[in-house]
Amino acid sequence: xxxxxxxxxxxxxxxxxxxxxxxxxxxxxxxxxxxxxxxxxxxxxxxxxxxxxxxxxxxxxxxxxxxxxxxxxxxxxxxxxxxxxxxxxxxxxxxxxxxxxxxxxxxxxxxxxxxxxxxxxxxxxxxxxxxxxxxxxxxxxxxxxxxxxxxxxxxxxxxxxxxxxxxxxxxxxxxxxxxxxxxxxxxxxxxxxxxxxxxxxxxxxxxxxxxxxxxxxxxxxxxxxxxxxxxxxxxxxxxxxxxxxxxxxxxxxxxxxxxxxxxxxxxxxxxxxxxxxxxxxxxxxxxxxxxxxxxxxxxxxxxxxxxxxxxxxxxxxxxxxxxxxxxxxxxxxxxxxxxxxxxxxxxxxxxxxxxxxxxxxxxxxxxxxxxxxxxxxxxxxxxxxxxxxxxxxxxxxxxxxxxxxxxxxxxxxxxxxxxxxxxxxxxxxxxxxxxxxxxxxxxxxxxxxxxxxxxxxxxxxxxxxxxxxxxxxxxxxxxxxxxxxxxxxxxxxxxxxxxxxxxxxxxxxxxx
Numbered sequence: 001x002x003x004x005x006x007x008x009x010x011x012x013x014x015x016x017x018x019x020x021x022x023x024x025x026x027x028x029x030x031x032x033x034x035x036x037x038x039x040x041x042x043x044x045x046x047x048x049x050x051x052x053x054x055x056x057x058x059x060x061x062x063x064x065x066x067x068x069x070x071x072x073x074x075x076x077x078x079x080x081x082x083x084x085x086x087x088x089x090x091x092x093x094x095x096x097x098x099x100x101x102x103x104x105x106x107x108x109x110x111x112x113x114x115x116x117x118x119x120x121x122x123x124x125x126x127x128x129x130x131x132x133x134x135x136x137x138x139x140x141x142x143x144x145x146x147x148x149x150x151x152x153x154x155x156x157x158x159x160x161x162x163x164x165x166x167x168x169x170x171x172x173x174x175x176x177x178x179x180x181x182x183x184x185x186x187x188x189x190x191x192x193x194x195x196x197x198x199x200x201x202x203x204x205x206x207x208x209x210x211x212x213x214x215x216x217x218x219x220x221x222x223x224x225x226x227x228x229x230x231x232x233x234x235x236x237x238x239x240x241x242x243x244x245x246x247x248x249x250x251x252x253x254x255x256x257x258x259x260x261x262x263x264x265x266x267x268x269x270x271x272x273x274x275x276x277x278x279x280x281x282x283x284x285x286x287x288x289x290x291x292x293x294x295x296x297x298x299x300x301x302x303x304x305x306x307x308x309x310x311x312x313x314x315x316x317x318x319x320x321x322x323x324x325x326x327x328x329x330x331x332x333x334x335x336x337x338x339x340x341x342x343x344x345x346x347x348x349x350x351x352x353x354x355x356x357x358x359x360x361x362x363x364x365x366x367x368x369x370x371x372x373x374x375x376x377x378x379x380x381x382x383x384x385x386x387x388x389x390x391x392x393x394x395x396x397x398x399x400x401x402x403x404x405x406x407x408x409x410x411x412x413x414x415x416x417x418x419x420x421x422x423x424x425x426x427x428x429x430x431x432x433x434x435x436x437x438x439x440x441x442x443x444x445x446x447x448x449x450x451x452x453x454x455x456x457x458x459x460x461x462x463x464x465x466x467x468x469x470x471x472x473x474x475x476x477x478x479x480x481x482x483x484x485x486x487x488x489x490x491x492x493x494x495x496x497x498x499x500x501x502x503x504x505x506x507x508x509x510x511x512x
Contacts, residue, residue, distance in 0.1 A: 045195040046149045051095040053107065053198040053226060055083070058167050059150050060189035063177055064090045067106040067115070067129060078115065078127035080167045080177040091198050091226035094143075101140035101156040107226050112381055114139045117181070121158030125181040127165065150192035152184070166191040200224045200266040203234070206297045206356050209274040211283045212244070212254050216346075220250040221357040222264040222271060237263045244275050280451070284343040285479040286336040286367050288329045288470045289319035294479070296339075296366040298329075300356045305386040306375065308393075315371065315391055319473055332367060332392045336470035337435045337446040338399055339370040341505050344432035347403040347410055353379030365403060373402035400505060411508035418499040421460040424452045430504045433468070438488070438498040445471065445488055449502075453482060 045054070056065040063080035067089045084090060088108040092115075095103055104115045106129070116130035116138045130139060140156035153165040166182035167190045182191060204223045212218065222234050236246040239261040245253045246262060254277040263272040284295050291298030298316035305312050306328055317327040329335070342365035349363040352372045363369040372379050375389035376398065396412050403410045415422065426434050433448040448468040457463050469486040472478025477487040488494045504511070 043197045044149070045151075045197065049094065049102075049143055049145070049151070049195060053091055053093050054195040055090050055198055056092060056104075056153075057194045057196060058177075058190065059192035059194060061167050061177060063167065065092070065179065065193070066090045067108065067113070078165075078179040080179055085201070088226050094195070097140060099140065099156075102143050103139055104141060104153075109382055115141070117141075117155040117158060117163075119158060121155045121160040121163040121181055123160065123163075123181060123183060127179060127181075146192065148192075150189075150194050152191055153193055154184075155181070164191045165193070198226055200269045201226065203264055203266060203269045203271040204299075205264065205271055205273055207273040207295070208292055208297070209276070210295050211276045211278055211285075212252075213283060214254050214257055214277055214279040217251070217253045220252060220262060220264070221359060222250065223357060224266065224269075233266055235265050237265075238275075239263075243277050280480075283450075283480070284340045285468045285475065286339050286343075286470055287472060287478060288332045288336050288367075289317075290473045291316055291318045292321070293475070295343075296368070297356060298368070301368060303384065304355075304380060306371075306391045307386050307388050308375075308390040312386065315368070328371075328390075328392050329367065332371075333446040333470045334394045334435075334437075335370055335374065335392045336367050337448050337468075338394065338396075338505070339365050339367045340448045340468055340470075341433040341435060342370065342399075342403055342410070345405050345410070345505065345507075347405050347505070349373055349402055350404055351378065351402070353381060355380055355382065370399055373399045396503065405507050408507040408509065410505055411511045412503055412505050413511050414501055414503045416501045418497075418501075419460060420463040420465075420496060423449055423465065423499075423502060424455060424463055426502065426504060427452055427465075429510075430506055432505070435503040435505075437500045437502070438494045439500045440492075440494050440498040443492075444500075445492060445494055447471075447486070447488060450480065 058080050061080060064083050066079050066081045066087065089106050091107040093105045093107060093111060097103055105111050106113065113129040113131060115127050117127055118125050119138065137157060142154045142156045144152050144154070146152065155163050160181070162184040163181045164184050165179055166188065167177040168180050170178040185191065202225050206221060222231065224231065231249070236248070236250055238244050238246045240258065243256045243258040243260040244262065245255055257277050257279055259274060259276050261272050262275050263270060286296050287294040298318070301316045302314060302322070304315045306315050314325060314327040316329045317325040347365050349365065349369045349372065351361055352363050352369065353360050354363050354369065371391035374395055375387065375391045377387040377389065380387055400410045400412045415426070423434055423436065427449060433450050436447055436449050438445045438447070447470070449465045450468055451466040453464040453466055454462070465483050466480055467483045467486050468480060469478035469488050471492065472487040477485065477490070483489055
């Protein structure tokens with residue numbers, strides 16, 4: 001395909017300007033690869049309280065409000081505990097509602113829950129958690145500033161009009177103090193709280209490196225710690241705007257071939273990753289076992305489990321960093337291959353939650369989001385949770401039905417042929433890649449054929465192809481290499497003669 005590149009650049013830049021004018025909503029989350037730092041002096045609010053993320057400190061005990069610890073009997077209790085900078089349950093997104101009251105959402109569990117009081121607000125009642133959409137009237141609090149700069153926190157309603165939150169001497173299995181409803185008492189510091197502003201302590205992204213197609217556009221996502229659901233203050237930059245242009249909210253536009261470094265920053269918190277722009281149709285490589293330097297990140301997925309037929313295993317792990325672990329992705333070659341092709345098409349999963357980025361819906365195709373589609377899961381909100389169903393035994397139609405391209409349905413078709421000429425012809429029609437099944441000595445393996453290296457060759461047996469092999473850990477053995485340089489050829493013993501069938505994904509209107 002021939003491009004008039006100056007015209008294309010101007011058109012893509014114009015598209016970027018349009019994208020930047022659109023509202024983009026994103027919620028953030030956490031990654032374990034960077035360590036948070038504690039500010040030597042916390043900034044306490046002395047004036048009026050405004051929307052933001054805070055740690056809430058008890059004036060009498062010096063302990064911090066924390067959710068949601070459980071007693072030995074399993075009763076939910078709001079607690080106060082020693083400062084733990086890694087504990088997102090001590091960070092609260094505090095925002096004023098339209099009725100003038102305040103909502104307090106702890107930032108653990110992806111900010112899904114708000115503090116909630118009981119209808120009676122009786123003396124000694126506990127404060128518990130509730131989903132934001134449920135029992136809204138019980139999630140409102142009045143926060144009042146006292147002359148000394150501290151605040152009281154009171155249920156905005158209920159039968160007890162003098163009810164406030166206070167620490168009590170009762171301990172739980174996990175924490176130093178419980179927090180209960182008390183009657184307002186003048187000068188009682190157990191009922192007084194200071195709000196310490198929480199800055200962004202570090203940022204992470206879903207990538208250490210990634211590859212995008214020339215003249216394409218999209219969005220990168222950064223995850224802030226502590227999780228605070230606010231990303232509009234993230235500044236995005238590119239080391240070379242002629243290669244990839246960055247705009248607000250992570251919107252990007254690929255303008256030239258090459259490698260550039262993309263950086264996201266908030267104050268002193270900075271994270272960078274490498275972006276390669278290439279002018280070819282099939283470019284995504286997903287390794288089954290390398291979750292750090294291939295085009296997808298599983299750092300937050302290593303403690304996520306799937307349970308199928310009584311077998312509970314991690315979804316993914318990194319083979320070299322954790323060689324003793326096992327995971328579903330050990331057998332995930334079909335999953336990874338499907339994800340490559342769907343990603344190359346620009347397909348997105350219409351529904352689902354990605355705990356790595358906090359994104360809800362319109363999920364970019366990679367092995368994790370395809371696993372959600374394949375197993376019928378919506379997506380876990382926390383890495384401590386398990387999901388059900390086989391993530392890697394392929395249900396091709398189920399995967400296709402949950403993805404679309406620009407609103408068009410995705411479908412698939414399988415060809416039971418082993419002719420290299422047929423694969424060459426299919427690549428002409430489906431340049432996003434062809435998924436090839438190999439059978440060898442009772443073993444099976446899937447790879448993606450991306451391009452014919454010698455299309456002018458008239459003898460079918462002499463045709464050679466560029467391959468994306470999910471079995472490879474290192475890019476040189478799987479990331480767009482000739483078939484005879486793949487890990488599966490060099491060490492797996494797979495040959496062209498092992499081809500059993502091929503599968504293609506495309507929008508339904510383009511399939512035969």
